[in-house]
Amino acid sequence: MKHILHVMSSLQGKQSYSIKLGQAIVEKIQEKYPESTIEELNLVATEIPHLNPDVLRTFFIPGDQLSEDEKRSIRFSDEVVKQLFAADIIVIGAPLYNFTIHTSLKAWIDHITRAGITFGHNENGLVGKVTGKKVYVAMSSGGVYSEGPGKANDFVAPYLKSFLGALGMTDLTVFRAEGLKVPGVMEHAMEKAIDSIAID
Secondary structure (H helix, E strand, O other): EEEEEEEEEEEHHOOOOOHHHHHHHHHHHHHHOOEEEEEEEHHHHHHHOOOHHHHHOOOOOOOHHHHHHHHHOHHHHHHHHHHHHOOOOOEEEEEEEEEOOOOOHHHHHHHOOOOOOOEEEEOOOOEOOOOOOOOEEEEEEEOOOOOHHHHOOOOHHHHHHHHHHHHHOOOEEEEEEOOOOOOOOOOHHHHHHHHOOOOO
């Protein structure tokens, strides 16, 4: 049995291709690991707050030195970090908007990036502390970005692989629903994406 965290960052709600692909990934995980538990985090519906100077400053204050106001300001970050560590498998819905991820997903990344908690440093540099997780990315895009001329403009998959890897989440697989606005491709794009899902 696994605990699955499904993170969504689409603006399209029920019509979202990345959410549909993410749900298909979750279903495949459940087939492999029956009775797994699922926790959903819709970053857009949550209206996840972006970092501000006060919250960032609070990240670097030892917990036993925080005032009550500071504890309240950091509560959301603490909650999503707790969610992250509690998950065995993380499914991240990541539609490509303007060549990159939505601001809500970037804000979530900012909130889970906590010195001394999710990462540290040693003599060799950055050390990720969020280890032992399997991450699946459900990426959607109107164009084709896995190959061809569009590949140079994909700042979703490379960024997530690089940064989440730096936090210790190095076991990451990307499944793509792409060409969703391309005639001749769009008609079978979701079917192809779902058929590509393979759970390690």
